[in-house]
Amino acid sequence: xxxxxxxxxxxxxxxxxxxxxxxxxxxxxxxxxxxxxxxxxxxxxxxxxxxxxxxxxxxxxxxxxxxxxxxxxxxxxxxxxxxxxxxxxxxxxxxxxxxxxxxxxxxxxxxxxxxxxxxxxxxxxxxxxxxxxxxxxxxxxxxxxxxxxxxxxxxxxxxxxxxxxxxxxxxxxxxxxxxxxxxxxxxxxxxxxxxxxxxxxxxxxxxxxxxxxxxxxxxxxxxxxxxxxxxxxx
Numbered sequence: 001x002x003x004x005x006x007x008x009x010x011x012x013x014x015x016x017x018x019x020x021x022x023x024x025x026x027x028x029x030x031x032x033x034x035x036x037x038x039x040x041x042x043x044x045x046x047x048x049x050x051x052x053x054x055x056x057x058x059x060x061x062x063x064x065x066x067x068x069x070x071x072x073x074x075x076x077x078x079x080x081x082x083x084x085x086x087x088x089x090x091x092x093x094x095x096x097x098x099x100x101x102x103x104x105x106x107x108x109x110x111x112x113x114x115x116x117x118x119x120x121x122x123x124x125x126x127x128x129x130x131x132x133x134x135x136x137x138x139x140x141x142x143x144x145x146x147x148x149x150x151x152x153x154x155x156x157x158x159x160x161x162x163x164x165x166x167x168x169x170x171x172x173x174x175x176x177x178x179x180x181x182x183x184x185x186x187x188x189x190x191x192x193x194x195x196x197x198x199x200x201x202x203x204x205x206x207x208x209x210x211x212x213x214x215x216x217x218x219x220x221x222x223x224x225x226x227x228x229x230x231x232x233x234x
Contacts, residue, residue, distance in 0.1 A: 077147030143215035148208035152200035
């Protein structure tokens with residue numbers, strides 16, 4: 001192979017990697033994650049009902065897997081900004097419960113509820129793995145700095161939909177109270193508005209600042225194609 005052919009081959013390889021960063025995510029990551037979601041959806045649907053998928057962490061799981069396949073830094077960044085804090089708190093609560101002794105109460109109480117099949121409870125361990133997967137992916141694709149703004153809007157939408165269609169007894173996304181405590185101190189709609197203010201201010205923006213500090217910005221492609229940059233987070 002001549003030097004010119006070698007140079008041309010290397011140029012094409014670098015260009016493809018820059019334009020299509022999804023090639024940096026191995027199938028050995030994408031396929032197992034997809035299979036896990038394919039199992040989780042019907043199991044959760046039967047056990048908990050479709051409303052359960054309104055939880056922020058469930059939506060983030062689906063969005064992250066979609067982001068892996070699309071090679072979308074924007075999508076993965078949004079999901080990370082939106083739930084990293086929640087999943088870290090869940091993980092700490094879970095390990096503290098293990099250390100202190102299992103109790104079927106509190107944030108992770110359902111993980112120790114013998115009335116729920118162990119195999120079903122095991123599926124919820126994705127809360128432990130999802131932060132690591134998201135951070136690893138951002139290390140590959142870079143962090144999209146505008147993701148927190150889009151996630152704030154998505155979060156507002158999700159909170160409103162959850163309030164409108166979910167069962168108050170389930171208290172999905174805590175739209176009817178804090179954890180197991182039903183809120184009585186504010187009118188229901190005012191409490192919802194308060195959540196919509198807290199979510200971007202306390203959850204999304206601080207996480208954005210942290211990710212912006214530790215991760216490189218999204219890699220920009222060498223060639224620009226209409227529509228590609230939007231999905232990939234450029």
